[in-house]
Amino acid sequence: MQSILIVEDEKRVADLLKAGLEENGYSVMVAYDGEMGLRLFRSNEFHLVISDIVLPGLDGFGLCKEIRKINPDVPVLMLTALGSTDDKLDGFDAGADDYMLKPFDFRELNARIRVLLKRYSSPQTVRPDSVSYSDISINLNTCEVTRNGMQIKLSPKEYNLLVYMVENPERVISRMEIAEKVWNTHFDTGTNFIDVYINYLRKKIDKDFEIKLIHTKPGMGFILTDKPL
Structure with a gap:
């Protein structure tokens, strides 16, 4: 029970x-x-x-x-x-x-x-100890995030969102997919939760770096890439 x-x-x-x-x-x-x-x-x-x-x-x-x-x-x-x-x-x-x-x-x-x-x-799949993309590295055991060796502090939801994007780089991720895979829940789709957190991440991940990694695809969603769009 x-x-x-x-x-x-x-x-x-x-x-x-x-x-x-x-x-x-x-x-x-x-x-x-x-x-x-x-x-x-x-x-x-x-x-x-x-x-x-x-x-x-x-x-x-x-x-x-x-x-x-x-x-x-x-x-x-x-x-x-x-x-x-x-x-x-x-x-x-x-x-x-x-x-x-x-x-x-x-x-x-x-x-x-x-x-x-x-x-x-549900049985959990075995995850690696860390994931990375470009100059972002995430230690999945300690939840430490660095970009180009600089430590970045994230809230739990910011962290989960970034992990998902790093695990799914160079493809467009829709808001619906983020809601299902990151939030694991149902909530009012009229709210701007996802956009708020994307903006939070941009300030922490991209603001101090020349190459911007988090991009918006209007009407489609978001993409993590270091390649020119």
Whole structure:
């Protein structure tokens, strides 16, 4: 039986989530604040975490960062009333895998949970210790990124996006592909998440270098190449 940790300070919402998930065959534990959630996570094995953002004491962003230190792979789904683009970006930067707004349709929540759990339980292919393209080098064990020997600090989502582009150089990558392969989730395609992160990467990867590697193909997507377009 797959186990889920719910971290939600509204008892009514937490109870509804617990009852609904248990009806769908999951084992569920509930915490009503971030500190309690972290204690439960440290002392139990969970396959997925659902957390609100606004929590007493340790908030959802802080909790997600602490969870990532303990287990970088367990899926974390943010469930919150905070719906601005900045809120979502903060959640993804903290290491969240998915983001749903309250109020929510439980059927959609359950569908997203299945997707996240399937990805978590699927056999992982063996990856090399590092990947590189042109003068970019990424150590996949330490998550260190360098360009021409200069260390570059990236947020978790910036890092994941760059890794995917370095693993798929010199071909156009659509926004839809990035959404599926980097975000591993469903989110409002009307938002500009991907363009925001591409701009973040450009500032860190290309700004201080003569040769620009990240390019936009209007109407198509983005391409990582050191060759003239």
